[in-house]
Amino acid sequence: MRLLFFLVSVLSFSQLSSQTIKKFYDYKWHETDAAHARFYSTVEKTDSGWTRTDYFLHETNNVQMIGTYMDSSCKTENGMFYYFHQDKRPEYFGKYSNGKKQGLWLSYYYNGMMSDSSYYVNGQLSGISISWYPNGSIKDSTSVTDGFQTVVSWFDNGQLSSAGRYTMENKPIGKWVFYHKNGKVAARKLFEKGIEKSSQYFDETGIPVETSIKDHEAEFPGGVNKWVAYLGKKLYFPDQYTLVNSDEAVVVIQFTINEEGKVENAFVRTPFYTPFNKIALKIIQSSPKWEPAVYNNRKVKFNFTQSVSFKQDVDE
Secondary structure, eight states, rough: OOEEEOOOOOOTTTTTTSSSSEEEEEETTTTOOOOOEEEEEEEEEETTEEEEEEEEEEOOOOOOEEEEESSTTTOEEEEEEEEOOSSSOEEEEEETTTTTEEEEEEEEESSEEEEEEEEETTTTEEEEEEOOOOTTTTEEEEEEEEEEEEEEEOOOTTTTEEEEETTTOOOEEEEEEEEEESEEEEEEEEEEEEEEEEEEOOOTTSSSSSSSOOOOOOOOOHHHHHHHHHHHHOOOOTTTEESOOOOOEEEEEEEEEETTOOOOEEEEEEEOOOOHHHHHHHHHHHHOOOBBBEEEEEEOEEEEEEEEEEEEOOOO
């Protein structure tokens, strides 16, 4: 017997106050109807402002975000904000004051490891910020002094990745050094007011080369069309389920292509229903190797967000 599965159960929201603003959003956070929604939002007037609560629409309708705004249209944040992964684990949280970040903000990966620790004053980074990889190794260290950001980055094997300074407008300035993952220098550059003035390049053995490898994003062999074809070939609709009120279900997967071109740290960013989530995640994790991204003459990690659409025949 086939199991009839309704896209979301919205009846649980029917008892909300008539003064509450209620909206549905698709996986891209575009306003939509209930049948095509991946998120549901409520906005209520409170003593401290307008409190907005966003929910994932899946088996348990977990909270995705809760925060307070100064206005009913949710344009200006003012107060504590909490964001969550789809399994209820914290994603990041911190405080806003009149639309600007204030104080300590902490971020976490899907696996519970800390991602970032940063301190803000009037929306600007202040002091020392540190970020980590999902495996716990340090990723970046940023120190803000005298109107400049000094940034040191590492690969996940502990080797230096880059070092240099930014202005507070995030424009590179002065001398920068970039490294290959094996520890060899990949490039040396000199910037003035964000403009590159001179550069030297080196291959992975440390030998100087005339030109840099062109910067590019990670790419699936054969390009976007081949990637779409791969997804289409591997994707299947679980035959024990039937969608009601919709002919499509979308699961969003976030993943990284590492320096060797392999998929790593894939996880469900926007869930639908467990069997669909598992299928989408496995397809991404089983991907053939990609062409790694290149930035400043060396291979680097590159993050992707991929929506996976399950479509059933309308005649089913």
